[in-house]
Amino acid sequence: MKVNDRMSKSLVCLAVFILFLFASLFYTGTIDYRSSFSLFDSPLSKPNPCFTEESDIGPLKVYMYDLEMKYNVGFLKGSSHYNAPPVTIDTLPKWPKYTGLRKQHSVEYWMLASLLSSIDDQTREAVRVFDPESANVFFVPFFSSLSYNTYYRHGNDSEVKYDDELQAEIVDFLQKSEHWKRSAGRDHVIPMHHPNAFKRYREKVNAAIFIVADFGRPPPTVSNLRKDVVAPYAHVVETFEADDNSDPYESRTTLLFFRGRTDRKDDGKDRQQMKDMLSGQKDVVFEAAGISGKGVNESTNGMRLSKFCLHPAGDTPSSCRLFDAIVSHCVPVIVSDKIELPFEDELDYTKFSMFFSREEAKKEGYMLDQLRSVSKARWVEMWGYLKNISHHFEYQYPPKKGDAVNMIWREVKHKLPATQLDVHRNRRLKVPDWWR
Secondary structure, three states, X not given: OOHHHHHHHHHHHHHHHHHHHHHHHHHHOOOOOHHHOHHHOOOOOOOOOOOOHHHHHOOEEEEEOOOOHHHOHHHHOOOOOOOOOOOOOOOOOOOXXXXXXXXXXXXXXXXXXXXXXXXXXXXXXXXXXXXXXXXXXXEOOOOHHHHHHHHHOOOOHHHHHHHHHHHHHHHHHHHHOHHHHXXXXXXXXXXXXXXXXXXXXXXXXXXXXXXXXXXXXOOOOOOOOOOOEEOOOOOOOOOOOOOOOOOHHHHOOEEEEEEEOOOOOHHHHHHHHHHHHHOOOOOEEEEEOOOOHHHHHHHXXXXXXXXXXXXXXXXXXXXXXXXXXXXXXXXXXXXOOOOOOOXXXXXXXXXXXXXXXXXXXXXXXHHHHHHHOOOHHHHHHHHHHHHHHHHHHOOOOOOOOOOHHHHHHHHHHHOHHHHXXXXXXXXXXXXXXXXX
């Protein structure tokens, strides 16, 4: 917290305390003006007007439900429907190195792992507590994205049914929980990063804080920016650790790079039109290809040799490609009218990204003219900014200061004032919320 912010909060607290003291003097008769002020005719309760320093800047206190492994890391054990007692730091499996699309939506694994960490690090944004009464939020360690990718996405009818059963069991478990009932789930955190994760029963738990990739699939009454947290995809390409070239602008000989699928749905259909316009243009690489071991290597090399990396919308407003570009220090060119970005209350993406509307991107020659007009000094400034902020998009265990999982927990903490408002309203409402 900045010094000026702390001073402002201290002054506010002091003013409230003085007001309370003055009111107390009226009430106790030390200053006998009560006949003129009916406000003080009834006893005053002890106020708690300000957050304490600990609650204001301390780590988020998270109570994690003890779920059997079949709901989370059991998916990583290699055998179908694996089950065991709740995971501990000793039984936590490592995330497999080569998992393709599964890795992109692995945020649920890293959030669980961060709460199991026993490292006493004062920079952690969230710590696990075992007393639910002391918790700020409740974490539901159900790997809904991995369940979808394991059982639903390529499964047969029986496997699809199993994914549905797991979702139903989680909903039933939560609705019977006293902690859930107390707030109607508003102070619960549920990862749903894949756009189709938990899709059967989302509306049953839509008061909770969801961890999502974007808002492309669920309706606004189910998932929205007010209550939910946008988390980055886990990048697929390796981080460019040795990016210390004395002249990075000249060493990156490609102006604009894209490598990915062009057969997408919804806004992603623009990819084919951009391919027709950009393929064969000078200093442009536009390759229609999927993800594979060889493809990842080619994407890694291509991004590291490019000044700008194209990030058009996929089947939903976002895709993993943006975060591959960030860790490659390749200035992202974002084409998506409905995208919401991770950590945007703290990061100004205009300092390290270029933005185009869908219509602008489809104007012949417009986007390339704009990119070519960016001066070397401006590009180097954006490149340097990328190098400074790329650590915010790293998932790792143990977690480190300012990395992706710590930033996500910070975002959850930022949602708490609105969450607390909802919890308090829920306790006094006689009828359900009108908008639910």
